[in-house]
Amino acid sequence: MLIHAPSPAELPALRSIELAAGTAFRGLGMATIADAEPPSLAQLTESQRAGRALAAYEEPCGAAAAEGTGAPLGFLLWEPVDGCTHIEQVSVHPQHAHRRIGQALIDRAEQDGGSAPLTLTTFAEVPWNAPYYARIGFRTLTDAELTPGLREIRAHEATLGLDHWPRVCMRRDPGPRT
Template sequence: MTGPDEAGWNIRLARPDDAPAMPAIERAAGAMFDRIEGLAGIAGQQTVPVDRLRRYIARGHCLVATSGETLVGFLVTQPFGRELHVYEFSVHPDWQGQGIGTALIRACLIDARNCGFIAVTLTTFDQVPWNAPFYRRMGFRDVDPTEHKRLALELENEHANGFPADSRVAMASNIS
């Protein structure tokens, strides 16, 4: 899976040796939330630990965007039954606006479909332009957490970890 060669980036499956570079990208992307009222200091402050990233990568569905040998974005997932859940999705701010995020999501949906998953799920900020509105444009729909126990638990955990409860939404893209 690759992005346009002329764009200077490619998409591929993540490898365990990619994990150490991911927290810096997550932190840089998270800093963009500092300009959103009520979200400053929330996103990107506690990055996904490298050992946990390696466990996700070992499951075979995580993707990275690279420019040469440099990681510029990534999408980390975990299977749950017949659903593939996106746990972290970050593109370094210096590389945003080039279609990398769209390519990562599309590649994730293709991988999920090819592997027999029926949906890709995630939780995200509802009103942040590069979060829920982006996913809605990509075909994701809002999910009522009272109808999806695992996503309800994800939202509860996020709230317990400092995310404002009314700012988050659960989403899914049915791919079957």
């Protein structure tokens, strides 16, 4: 798998990935999340230009290698928040699920962030959210551990109605995984 910044021409494909990935929420009674608008092209362009967007691609082989990496399979957007690499969004197209693409994107964001911890906010009870992140080394933060930036993010999420379902902030410190 190859991971690198998406080209400007690939940004519409990231929106499609987000829409497809969101459909899984419908089965959990979370239609509002399933129907949520993906990041706009302007938001994706801003992240891409700032060097805060990553996309995963199949390793090209044979004739495909001469044509480039093909369409993205998944993507990750991040921003700096209180000295951490804060993952805003990580999505993998359902056709490519269960191949550790999300984990590879997260590991690459950690690598690119140097020694900065990773943080994210997520749904506590969605199997491919908090329980998944816990399996790959994240831990849930207590309220006392929330930084001002994370508190601001959580307040914004509340205004969007995301608190209709339990949410948590999580953190993964850099270093070897057990």
